[in-house]
Amino acid sequence: MSADPVNTRDRPTLRRLAAVPAGCRGLTEPLIEWLIRICGWSAILFVAAIFFFVLREAAPMLFGKLDLVEFFTSTDWQPTSEVRQRYGILALLVGTLHVSLLAMAIAVPLGLGAAVYISEFSRGRTRETLKITIELLAAIPSIVWGFIAYMVLGPLIIRVTGAPVGVNLFNGSVVLALMSVPIIVSVGEDALKAVPDAYREAALAMGASRWEVIVRVLFPAAKNGLLAAVLLGIGRAIGETMAVLMATGHAVLIPRSLFDPVRTLTATIASELGEAVKGGDHYRVLFVIGLVLFAVTFVVNFVADVVVKGVGSERRA
Amino acid sequence: MVATTDPHIEIRDLRVRYGTHEALAGVSLTIPRGVIFGIIGPANSGKTTLLKCINRTIEFVAGTQVSGQVLVDGTDVFDVRNVYELRRRVGMVFPLPVGLPLSVYENVAYAPRRAGIRDRSTLDEIVERSLRQAMLWDEVKDRLNLLGTRLSGGQQQRLTLARSLSLEPEILCLDEFSIAIDPVTTMKIEDILRELKHRTTIVLVTNLVQQARRLADHTAFFSASQLIEVGDTESVFTRPRQRLTERYVMGDLG
Numbered sequence: 001m002s003a004d005p006v007n008t009r010d011r012p013t014l015r016r017l018a019a020v021p022a023g024c025r026g027l028t029e030p031l032i033e034w035l036i037r038i039c040g041w042s043a044i045l046f047v048a049a050i051f052f053f054v055l056r057e058a059a060p061m062l063f064g065k066l067d068l069v070e071f072f073t074s075t076d077w078q079p080t081s082e083v084r085q086r087y088g089i090l091a092l093l094v095g096t097l098h099v100s101l102l103a104m105a106i107a108v109p110l111g112l113g114a115a116v117y118i119s120e121f122s123r124g125r126t127r128e129t130l131k132i133t134i135e136l137l138a139a140i141p142s143i144v145w146g147f148i149a150y151m152v153l154g155p156l157i158i159r160v161t162g163a164p165v166g167v168n169l170f171n172g173s174v175v176l177a178l179m180s181v182p183i184i185v186s187v188g189e190d191a192l193k194a195v196p197d198a199y200r201e202a203a204l205a206m207g208a209s210r211w212e213v214i215v216r217v218l219f220p221a222a223k224n225g226l227l228a229a230v231l232l233g234i235g236r237a238i239g240e241t242m243a244v245l246m247a248t249g250h251a252v253l254i255p256r257s258l259f260d261p262v263r264t265l266t267a268t269i270a271s272e273l274g275e276a277v278k279g280g281d282h283y284r285v286l287f288v289i290g291l292v293l294f295a296v297t298f299v300v301n302f303v304a305d306v307v308v309k310g311v312g313s314e315r316r317a
Numbered sequence: 318m319v320a321t322t323d324p325h326i327e328i329r330d331l332r333v334r335y336g337t338h339e340a341l342a343g344v345s346l347t348i349p350r351g352v353i354f355g356i357i358g359p360a361n362s363g364k365t366t367l368l369k370c371i372n373r374t375i376e377f378v379a380g381t382q383v384s385g386q387v388l389v390d391g392t393d394v395f396d397v398r399n400v401y402e403l404r405r406r407v408g409m410v411f412p413l414p415v416g417l418p419l420s421v422y423e424n425v426a427y428a429p430r431r432a433g434i435r436d437r438s439t440l441d442e443i444v445e446r447s448l449r450q451a452m453l454w455d456e457v458k459d460r461l462n463l464l465g466t467r468l469s470g471g472q473q474q475r476l477t478l479a480r481s482l483s484l485e486p487e488i489l490c491l492d493e494f495s496i497a498i499d500p501v502t503t504m505k506i507e508d509i510l511r512e513l514k515h516r517t518t519i520v521l522v523t524n525l526v527q528q529a530r531r532l533a534d535h536t537a538f539f540s541a542s543q544l545i546e547v548g549d550t551e552s553v554f555t556r557p558r559q560r561l562t563e564r565y566v567m568g569d570l571g
Binding site for chain 1: 372374377379401402403404405408409411413415417418419427428431432477480481484
């Protein structure tokens, strides 16, 4: 039997507790308000600062001698050629999109399925075990994933499909998918959990099956959260560097099959920035690629935002 | 008032436990066809539990043990294979309004669609009829595409009612249906219920003793997980056989 914590305090403490808010309210409240305000605005500040930094490094090339048409339409990436450097990122862009899309095609159904299972079908110990394991999966460093892709998945792909190299588009997508799944599962599960039980009961009480409840009631009710889950997954897939560097084969070409090696934008920056001469053309082009990545993520977020608002307002009219 | 002798629901020695708490301690009760059957009693007396057994929504509560029988038309609901079909026949309105996150139209069309009705004009008819019966049609007829969750509390409660009427259930279980509805609208819905009872047996759980008195043909009084008294409403209210019943209906208790 433990006593009420308030009653166990001595009188002076109690008086002090009561006195603090009353005495300092004039000062504490605005201070806290400002602190919180700074926290909120800092997000915008950081994004702006990062953007400014990347733009500053990229600007001399971006507004200078970089041929933007060639940049976006050529697959010729020869940044270290001694005769003539060529900066065509089409293959890298296509590589990034392919790997990300394929990864999402695997991760979204798998992740949402797992979220539905954990939230709606599993109970007690099974649920706890699953949640802990999935959180553990999210905590695996990306270099370890790259290692698994290189040492385990690669040879496996060669053995099963007879592909000439094991590190390729397929390998990269699978690894990225596995990395995105934990995020999609935990955010998606939270979104489903947030749907009031009353919805489930009401629908079930009308004779709906559990599957009908999930598709017709839970998904519409949790759509914003589920979309956020998918978006975070996409963000991870597009932004991931280390694992894809090791898993995709790093060859600059537009893939013709699932088992062709590819190269992504992020992996290019990671592998070449260290060798590029600071302030040189190559160095600056890598920052232009950074801007492209920035733009891609921005567009994805913007589209998602519009979709969320669109889905919401359609029925409100 | 002529009570029909045709039993629609027969409850035999129904016992329900939630873990260690006994919610119903062996209740037997017969509900005739085509009546409004009122159930009154203080909180935690097992009224809602009894209601939930009729369409087996009791199964949503984890760790529940049920024994005994609930016969609907002679068939024990706990033996029913197709529980979905049972729940379409036995409608249920919970006390808190639940507008599903769908449009008003889809809220009402939800159960008919699940039951396989696809024809648009049939659905239109069902939606209009159900909304009219729930006294909601005039307020929402111009905005059937509005999200159900955006209606007011009272409107959502009537939406819930409309939804449960959409399949013309043979039994309708109402748990505190009027808790969020204003008195004038409540009276109108009560009129509708009086018309409905000729083809739908209505089981009405209510904390409003007067609502049971003016609406129910038969009334059962529950207290502490037990059925204390049951009979036609008039005699339960004017000549209660049990002291406890008398105190409750007089307003001395609960």
